[in-house]
Amino acid sequence: MSVPGSWYLILAAILFSMGVIGVLVRRNVIVMFMCIEMMLNAVNLTFVTFARMLNDIGGQVLVFFVLVVAAAEVVVGLGIVVSIFRRRVGATADDLHILKG
Numbered sequence: 001m002s003v004p005g006s007w008y009l010i011l012a013a014i015l016f017s018m019g020v021i022g023v024l025v026r027r028n029v030i031v032m033f034m035c036i037e038m039m040l041n042a043v044n045l046t047f048v049t050f051a052r053m054l055n056d057i058g059g060q061v062l063v064f065f066v067l068v069v070a071a072a073e074v075v076v077g078l079g080i081v082v083s084i085f086r087r088r089v090g091a092t093a094d095d096l097h098i099l100k101g
Contacts, residue, residue, distance in 0.1 A: 008049040015042035027092045029084070033077045040070045 015038055022035030044063045051059025 005049050005053045008045060012042040012045040012049070015039070015045070027094065029077075029081050029093055032093060033074065033081075036073070037070060040066055 019035040019037075019039035019042065022038070023032050026032055026035065044066055047059040047062045047066070049059075051057060
């Protein structure tokens, strides 16, 4: 028994919406990065679903590149968060202006 592809797309839309709401509502930088990762994983789920539905491997190749970009984003983002934590106790999105110089 196979799960229809539309269910995966609905799940991906729900995950992406939760990620967007999390980025817009939360001010903690680490939580914002987690929400961005959730959005990227929702896009990956969409790519894999369409690849399976169309019997094409191109979607899975795109997932590989999205994962590489997500890993680079985590490295740069955590570097910024660590530099903020060195100057202040908390890290919020409003504290990014202290990195200007």
